[in-house]
Amino acid sequence: MSGFDETLLDDADETVRVRFIVNGRKVACEVAPRETLVDCLRNTLELTGTHAGCEMGACGACLVQLDGRAVHSCLMFAVQADGAAINTIEGLTESGVIADLQAEFHRRNALQCGFCTPGMLVNAHELLLQVAQPSREEIRDALSGNYCRCTGYEAIVDAIDAVAKARSEGGGAT
Amino acid sequence: MDIEETAVKARAFSYFRAATIDQALDAHARAGDDARFIAGGQSLVPALSLRLQAPRLLIDITHIDEMRGIRREGGYLRIGALTRHCEMLSEPLIAEFAPLLHAAAPFVAHRAIRNRGTFGGSVALADPASEFPAMTLALDAEIEIAGATGTRRVKADDFFLDLFETALQPGELITAIYIPLFKADQRFAFDELARRRGDYALVGCGMLATFAGERIDDIRISFFSVSNTPTRVRGAEATLIGSSLDAERIAAAQAALEGDLAPPDSDEVSPAMRLHLARVLLGRVLGRLGEGA
Numbered sequence: 026m027s028g029f030d031e032t033l034l035d036d037a038d039e040t041v042r043v044r045f046i047v048n049g050r051k052v053a054c055e056v057a058p059r060e061t062l063v064d065c066l067r068n069t070l071e072l073t074g075t076h077a078g079c080e081m082g083a084c085g086a087c088l089v090q091l092d093g094r095a096v097h098s099c100l101m102f103a104v105q106a107d108g109a110a111i112n113t114i115e116g117l118t119e120s121g122v123i124a125d126l127q128a129e130f131h132r133r134n135a136l137q138c139g140f141c142t143p144g145m146l147v148n149a150h151e152l153l154l155q156v157a158q159p160s161r162e163e164i165r166d167a168l169s170g171n172y173c174r175c176t177g178y179e180a181i182v183d184a185i186d187a188v189a190k191a192r193s194e195g196g197g198a199t
Numbered sequence: 200m201d202i203e204e205t206a207v208k209a210r211a212f213s214y215f216r217a218a219t220i221d222q223a224l225d226a227h228a229r230a231g232d233d234a235r236f237i238a239g240g241q242s243l244v245p246a247l248s249l250r251l252q253a254p255r256l257l258i259d260i261t262h263i264d265e266m267r268g269i270r271r272e273g274g275y276l277r278i279g280a281l282t283r284h285c286e287m288l289s290e291p292l293i294a295e296f297a298p299l300l301h302a303a304a305p306f307v308a309h310r311a312i313r314n315r316g317t318f319g320g321s322v323a324l325a326d327p328a329s330e331f332p333a334m335t336l337a338l339d340a341e342i343e344i345a346g347a348t349g350t351r352r353v354k355a356d357d358f359f360l361d362l363f364e365t366a367l368q369p370g371e372l373i374t375a376i377y378i379p380l381f382k383a384d385q386r387f388a389f390d391e392l393a394r395r396r397g398d399y400a401l402v403g404c405g406m407l408a409t410f411a412g413e414r415i416d417d418i419r420i421s422f423f424s425v426s427n428t429p430t431r432v433r434g435a436e437a438t439l440i441g442s443s444l445d446a447e448r449i450a451a452a453q454a455a456l457e458g459d460l461a462p463p464d465s466d467e468v469s470p471a472m473r474l475h476l477a478r479v480l481l482g483r484v485l486g487r488l489g490e491g492a
Contacts (some may be wrong), residue, residue, distance in 0.1 A: 029215055034255055038211035058214035058257065061244075081245040082312060094285070094314040100244045101315070104214045105237070105259055148310065169397040170309025197418035 033139050043107040047072070048116025054188035056103040064086045065103035074114035078172070085171030086140060088147040089113050095151045123150050126188050135184040137175035144171050149185045152189060158193050161186055208246035216259040218237075220345050220374060220408045223360055224262050227370040228347060230256040231357075236372055237261075238281060239316040242294050242324050260304035266319070266374050269293065275341075275377040280319020282332075283310070287318070292305040297378045299338060301385040303330040309397045319373040322358075323430065325365045329409075330391070332359060333429035337405045340378050346371040362427040385409050388488040391423075392476055400424045403469055404484050413443040425477055426466070433458035435481065444489035452485060453478040 078086035078130040090112040151197040217223035234256035287304035335355040366405040391403030434455035462473035
């Protein structure tokens with residue numbers, strides 16, 4: 026049986042090499058096992074659009090797409106993501122897939138300080154991929170794990186609702 | 200001040216990604232049991248970050264194929280331990296053969312947590328406020344456990360022992376959970392009371408009943424957030440078996456909760472308040488069961 030090498034236990038904080046695809050580009054970096062994915066993205070890869078808020082999965086500011094699904098990047102270690110495809114807010118912005126959401130957030134002032142916005146957008150993006158025409162209640166439910174400490178929720182729900190309607194009518198929201 | 204003293208960061212550990220169950224068990228044993236298995240990590244990572252736990256080795260089990268997949272096996276649905284909460288919502292086999300899990304899933308944390316959290320991990324942690332451990336009790340599930348001496352199956356009724364304490368021994372791993380297949384003469388219902396959606400419930404309840412016409416032949420009712428463990432309310436169950444679900448029977452079941460539950464004192468909710476909420480919720484969920492929900 027292959028696998029576990031006991032010398033690993035002597036090197037608890039020694040960095041290991043991980044490889045993943047971030048925003049469509051192959052990336053390799055050296056991380057300590059205890060380094061969270063959000064710290065790796067922000068500090069090593071300098072993708073600071075992903076925000077580290079509560080660092081315990083409550084606030085939603087650190088959401089990224091991991092293999093196509095929204096996850097908290099504070100609730101996993103970078104080593105766990107070895108081999109995965111990750112999209113951060115920078116990648117989603119570049120590709121244009123959330124351009125209508127961003128424009129509608131802008132138009133409706135659905136952000137004040139902006140700290141929660143990347144997480145809100147990653148979450149809203151996944152919601153609209155899964156549910157074409159969510160009710161306002163469904164939008165609120167989907168956002169229940171994203172805190173906006175400026176309490177701008179009403180405009181955020183309005184913006185997502187407007188984009189859902191515009192998309193289902195075949196046009197853009199802008 | 201040194202950032203190490205202030206930041207919310209885990210203590211240093213080594214990381215090993217296991218490819219098989221045997222590799223995972225072997226690594227745990229060779230780390231002198233100062234190791235933790237990590238699956239979805241949605242409860243473990245915060246515990247590590249807050250240094251409530253500080254193992255020297257983290258064994259990643261999420262790439263073990265034997266622990267994946269959902270399939271029928273005899274009279275059971277075998278749900279691999281690595282099944283994610285979001286799959287409870289999307290998998291047709293769950294909706295057909297374990298609909299109580301499908302009904303409970305939207306109440307489990309938030310969407311992004313459900314995208315990573317696993318069924319086996321939730322049952323292994325046995326958080327008394329979690330939905331799925333309590334539902335394994337209502338469903339009369341069996342938990343498949345792998346360890347150094349082989350594999351065994353433990354009934355959910357015998358699995359949850361005390362606060363975060365289960366029949367799992369150090370170094371053992373939940374590999375799958377077996378749910379008796381849902382039958383045509385059965386009904387289920389679920390609900391919970393929480394201050395906000397996605398918060399831990401103040402009290403929650405799920406049930407599975409077998410009917411003969413309108414008469415209840417058998418019923419299992421399980422509560423969560425009421426005690427140190429998920430809790431079956433056997434007194435309330437007994438008042439319902441052999442009867443149809445009328446207002447009088449529901450009131451009797453509600454009254455029986457006083458003998459079934461002894462909620463602990465907490466800063467948030469007094470025992471009397473929690474018992475009251477449990478009664479209200481039981482009446483509501485039984486009403487829905489009567490309507491065939």
